[in-house]
Amino acid sequence: xxxxxxxxxxxxxxxxxxxxxxxxxxxxxxxxxxxxxxxxxxxxxxxxxxxxxxxxxxxxxxxxxxxxxxxxxxxxxxxxxxxxxxxxxxxxxxxxxxxxxxxxxxxxxxxxxxxxxxxxxxxxxxxxxxxxxxxxxxxxxxxxxxxxxxxxxxxxxxxxxxxxxxxxxxxxxxxxxxxxxxxxxxxxxxxxxxxxxxxxxxxxxxxxxxxxxxxxxxxxxxxxxxx
Numbered sequence: 001x002x003x004x005x006x007x008x009x010x011x012x013x014x015x016x017x018x019x020x021x022x023x024x025x026x027x028x029x030x031x032x033x034x035x036x037x038x039x040x041x042x043x044x045x046x047x048x049x050x051x052x053x054x055x056x057x058x059x060x061x062x063x064x065x066x067x068x069x070x071x072x073x074x075x076x077x078x079x080x081x082x083x084x085x086x087x088x089x090x091x092x093x094x095x096x097x098x099x100x101x102x103x104x105x106x107x108x109x110x111x112x113x114x115x116x117x118x119x120x121x122x123x124x125x126x127x128x129x130x131x132x133x134x135x136x137x138x139x140x141x142x143x144x145x146x147x148x149x150x151x152x153x154x155x156x157x158x159x160x161x162x163x164x165x166x167x168x169x170x171x172x173x174x175x176x177x178x179x180x181x182x183x184x185x186x187x188x189x190x191x192x193x194x195x196x197x198x199x200x201x202x203x204x205x206x207x208x209x210x211x212x213x214x215x216x217x218x219x220x221x222x223x224x225x226x227x
Contacts, residue, residue, distance in 0.1 A: 002028045003117055006047040008038035008064065009079060010056055014102070018051065021106045022113065035059025039067055042074075049117055051109070053079040054091065062094060069095035075116035075155050077109070092194035097156040099191075119181070120155040130165045132226055135203060135212055137165050144203070151202050156181065160195055161203070164213060169225040171216045196221060 005022055009015040010033045019029045030045055032038045035056040042050065042064075050068065054061035065076055078096040091099050097116055100109055120142075130137040136145040139162055144151045153161065163180045164172065172180070174189040200207040214222050 002026055003048040004028045004030070004045060005049045005051065005113065006038065006041055006045065007031045007051045008033075008035070008041075008056060008061070009051070009053040010034060011053070017106055018109060021110050025110060025114075027113075033057075035061065035064045038064050042068055042072075047074060048120070049075045049077070049113055051077050051079065051113070052096070055081060062090070065091070065094050065096055069154075073120075073152055073154050075120050077112055077116060079104075092191055093198060095154060095198075097154050115181075116155060119159055130162065132165055132168060132212065132223065135165075137162055146203055153199070153202060157195055157199050157202070160192070161199055161213075164221065164223040168223045171219050171222045173220040176220065192221075 005027050007015050007018055007022075007029060009018075009031075012033065015031045015033070019031055022029045030041055030047070032041050033056075036058040038050075038052065038056065039059065041047075052061045052064060056064065059067075061078060065078065068074065068076065075098075076096045078091040078099040079102060080091070080099060081102045097119075098112055100112065128138065128140045130139065134147050136148075138144070142155075142158055144153055144158065144161065159181055160177060163177065174192040177192050178189065196213060197207075200210050200213055203212055204210045212224055214224055216222055
């Protein structure tokens, strides 16, 4: 069955170009031009991936993303017309999985979409269930529990956590984490910090003093050792 992608962008030309490229790759694509319709289509169509512009009329892309994250872990790629790191990091912190700055190559966005869709289906870890203290990661069902309670993670957050947990104690640089995700783009190293910040908010008893995902200053991050 064809994967469903929702494009929400008020620039008609960009939306139609993306739609054409994605449909050529076999995806089923819906397009909307404002935030209110984007939320309605999301709830009506249950897409497998959303391409979401930040500057939407009626309801902003920021708020659309926040509302979607209350209900779903569907992968979200955010589009921004401003090449400002703050916008990108805020987008990631409210739940986006990736971002692209306009203008961009449609072929690259299609490639990013495929990465996100694969990530939402597959697991990077070899063991079916990883257990570290009170944290349990089911890599086959892509579920995470803390003390038996389910924790909702985005696809990107899950893959970062599973990769770290598969090698407890091993230190990963930001570039190594990006490479594991299939996104070895040097300019995106800072986005890993945002994803880690989100993960800590969700899994750490005290995000300000993390017990699971540890910072190795000047290098990167590691999962605490099982021992």
